[in-house]
Amino acid sequence: MVLNEEKMEPATQNVALTIDQMRSLMSLGMNCDDASMVYHPVSQHCNIFNLRVTNIEDRKDFWDNPRRVAIVGEDYYNRVYGRDVPAYTADDILRKIPKEIAICGIKHRLFFTTRSVQGNPEYQASYNFANDDGKMVSAINNIWKSDSFLLLLYGILVWSITNKHLPL
Known part of the structure; x- marks a missing residue:
């Protein structure tokens, strides 16, 4: 599912919280790294995000290796993976x-x-x-x-x- 950050489609609300809702939770102080989904930019230069099933903690562990970041470049990592936004599903919220x-x-x-x-x-x-x-x-x-x-x-x-x- 591909979504434009500025134009969230109502059908998305049936799967996961929107990017704005997730950012609101994080601004309230909630650590959302345990989300079962993530909004990931389609490319490093746009604001179109793909909603993916993923484990953010595993992804962070993967990128904690400085050699991996050095291979792709820190700038690339920050523009792509550094822009990931966690996405809670109903199941995630029920656990919270x-x-x-x-x-x-x-x-x-x-x-x-x-x-x-x-x-x-x-x-x-x-x-x-x-x-x-x-x-x-x-x-x-x-x-x-x-x-x-x-x-x-x-x-x-x-x-x-x-x-x-x-x-x-």
Whole structure:
């Protein structure tokens, strides 16, 4: 899948977060080197990126050898591999977001639901706890909703980071 950095296609959101979303996560302080995909420039002189399945940590280990960089040239490495942007999939984010958080000393668990809105799925999520009667209660005002499961997870991840429920 080839994408222009300035014009992200909506279909991309079904596979991985966009380059801008990933850069936003990194600006919040998240180390995204564990992403299972990467946006890699098609060539060293353009802003068109290829979405690839890759292990960024393995690639960094490969390029940590100064002899390899010397062979291709440091300038070439920086213009091509130095511009790689990690890309989280839904599975990557599910491994990151907290399944349980504590609010005012009460443990809240993350719950997902799906409902149909005019024949289209709407994904919802919230952190809830059981009250004394065993009924589930949402103690926080954030109930995330989206027609894209990936975007729903992204919203939870950003909220978790900004509210310090996710150690960086």
